[in-house]
Amino acid sequence: MTDRLENMALVMPGLLLLGLAFILPVLQMLVLSVSGPDGFTLEHFTRFLSDSYYLGILWRTVRLSALITLITALIGFPLAYIMAKSGPRLRLWLTLIVILPLMTSVVIRTFGWIVLLGRSGMIPSMLRDLGLVGRSFSIIQTESAIVIGMVQVLLPFMTLSVLGVVMSIDGRLEEAARTMGCSFMKTIRTVVLPLSLPGIVAGGLLVFTLSASSFVTPSLLGGSRIQVLAGSIYNAVTQTLEWEFAAAQAVILFVGVALVLVPYLSVTGRRNG
Amino acid sequence: MVSGTPIWARYFAVIFIVCTALFLLAPLFVVMGVSVSESQFISFPPQGFTLHWYEKVLSSDAYVNAAWTSLWIALTVTIAASLIGGAAAIALNRRSLPASGLMSAALLSPLVLPTIIYAIGMLLLWSAIFGPISPLALAIGHTVIALPYVVRTCLAVLADTDPFLEEAARTMGAGRLQRLAFVVLPQIKPGLLAGGFFAFNISFDEAVLSLFLRKPGLTTLPVQIYGQLEFSPDPSVAAVSTMMIGLTIVLLIIIDRTLGLGKIASV
Numbered sequence: 001m002t003d004r005l006e007n008m009a010l011v012m013p014g015l016l017l018l019g020l021a022f023i024l025p026v027l028q029m030l031v032l033s034v035s036g037p038d039g040f041t042l043e044h045f046t047r048f049l050s051d052s053y054y055l056g057i058l059w060r061t062v063r064l065s066a067l068i069t070l071i072t073a074l075i076g077f078p079l080a081y082i083m084a085k086s087g088p089r090l091r092l093w094l095t096l097i098v099i100l101p102l103m104t105s106v107v108i109r110t111f112g113w114i115v116l117l118g119r120s121g122m123i124p125s126m127l128r129d130l131g132l133v134g135r136s137f138s139i140i141q142t143e144s145a146i147v148i149g150m151v152q153v154l155l156p157f158m159t160l161s162v163l164g165v166v167m168s169i170d171g172r173l174e175e176a177a178r179t180m181g182c183s184f185m186k187t188i189r190t191v192v193l194p195l196s197l198p199g200i201v202a203g204g205l206l207v208f209t210l211s212a213s214s215f216v217t218p219s220l221l222g223g224s225r226i227q228v229l230a231g232s233i234y235n236a237v238t239q240t241l242e243w244e245f246a247a248a249q250a251v252i253l254f255v256g257v258a259l260v261l262v263p264y265l266s267v268t269g270r271r272n273g
Numbered sequence: 274m275v276s277g278t279p280i281w282a283r284y285f286a287v288i289f290i291v292c293t294a295l296f297l298l299a300p301l302f303v304v305m306g307v308s309v310s311e312s313q314f315i316s317f318p319p320q321g322f323t324l325h326w327y328e329k330v331l332s333s334d335a336y337v338n339a340a341w342t343s344l345w346i347a348l349t350v351t352i353a354a355s356l357i358g359g360a361a362a363i364a365l366n367r368r369s370l371p372a373s374g375l376m377s378a379a380l381l382s383p384l385v386l387p388t389i390i391y392a393i394g395m396l397l398l399w400s401a402i403f404g405p406i407s408p409l410a411l412a413i414g415h416t417v418i419a420l421p422y423v424v425r426t427c428l429a430v431l432a433d434t435d436p437f438l439e440e441a442a443r444t445m446g447a448g449r450l451q452r453l454a455f456v457v458l459p460q461i462k463p464g465l466l467a468g469g470f471f472a473f474n475i476s477f478d479e480a481v482l483s484l485f486l487r488k489p490g491l492t493t494l495p496v497q498i499y500g501q502l503e504f505s506p507d508p509s510v511a512a513v514s515t516m517m518i519g520l521t522i523v524l525l526i527i528i529d530r531t532l533g534l535g536k537i538a539s540v
Contacts, residue, residue, distance in 0.1 A: 013361070104301060105494075105495045107478075111300070112303040184279050214481075257386075
């Protein structure tokens with residue numbers, strides 16, 4: 001047995017699993033999305049793209065994902081920068097605070113937000129008591145609830161992505177900028193931010209795809225009235241049992257995600273390579 | 274902090290960190306609080322203190338069965354993903370295979386494809402070939418999602434090891450299996466352990482695949498919780514969630530001991 005044979009034997013089970021249980025199912029989905037009773041058809045796609053209800057779902061998905069991405073970037077960049085500038089002990093604690101929610105089931109985190117944002121939940125009651133909002137004010141089952149919940153779910157991805165880049169910035173560059181008379185804010189704006197951009201872009205693309213493809217948090221916090229694309233796929237699979245239509249919607253999501261993922265992979269690839 | 278950080282920036286940093294930490298941890302604290310509340314309804318802040326909801330969970334067939342299902346699937350996934358992913362990482366780390374870059378990209382690809390797209394594909398393919406969904410379908414699906422994490426942690430650990438140790442063992446006459454068992458395995462062990470615990474956590478907490486690949490009698494804990502949340506939850510949902518958070522904390526501590534948290538962040 002040669003070395004190459006040994007290595008092939010080691011890597012083969014993984015490749016077989018990937019081929020049979022990952023690539024094949026995705027291909028099956030692609031095939032089913034264009035299958036009708038009489039063979040090839042595009043009717044599932046035309047049904048989606050010609051119905052203003054579904055186009056509205058698509059637009060809401062894109063709009064909310066963009067907003068969620070923007071907010072995670074606005075919180076994630078300062079958080080990662082502060083983490084990078086902290087001492088090792090504090091950084092470890094902050095890492096723990098970022099990773100613990102990440103490793104907790106998304107169902108449980110959403111449950112927490114249902115309690116906080118619900119009709120008689122803590123946050124609406126507090127706002128009502130402070131007189132900031134009217135009696136009938138409600139957050140749950142609005143798009144705001146989805147955004148709040150999703151930002152909490154996805155912030156760790158953005159933070160870790162930016163942290164990796166910020167940690168590798170040479171601290172002397174900032175010192176040099178300060179010595180040359182730059183203010184603190186100007187140093188951040190002209191030195192740190194541009195150098196962190198690859199991490200922010202990579203994190204943003206990742207957050208956008210994850211956000212566009214999630215349905216657990218949106219359907220529990222937004223309710224059935226505020227539908228997003230992934231929730232519509234889930235309904236077509238479990239409620240109306242229109243699997244071909246679900247597959248077609250998944251392909252639409254897939255194409256959208258691919259448009260975002262190609263730049264993502266080239267950004268992260270450049271960084272690692 | 275960099276010397277010369279203005280004082281207002283330091284204050285801002287402190288306030289910002291406290292607010293963000295609160296925001297990130299709030300849902301978890303709330304769930305824990307609800308789980309010990311005496312109120313019959315889900316409410317926060319909790320009223321009084323009781324362990325009644327924990328008793329209710331432990332005596333509920335639905336939750337206990339779901340917990341066993343989750344546990345069995347997670348254990349299967351842990352073993353399968355560690356064996357398959359560890360072996361692949363060993364081969365990829367040697368970099369002698371043709372197209373090893375392409376292979377590692379393939380092995381990591383489930384990481385970038387949204388789970389919902391994979392879940393619907395898996396449901397369609399399994400139904401077309403084997404008919405009704407079985408626990409095996411779910412275990413295979415979870416193994417595919419968990420595999421990249423095992424491969425990445427193992428590759429990260431192997432990157433820091435000395436490749437010449439294996440060469441030395443070979444020169445001293447150790448056979449292939451001996452080298453794998455006595456040189457490579459000890460080298461990869463921390464990665465394998467951490468990756469395995471990751472795999473367990475992913476499978477145990479995963480909701481999307483489990484929601485698509487479900488049928489009566491095949492309900493994991495996250496699916497059970499999701500179902501309760503859609504209808505009329507009582508604080509026992511919070512109790513079972515708190516137990517799952519506790520398990521996650523235990524797993525995090527173990528992963529920190531085997532690999533180090535700083536390293537996870539970069540994986």
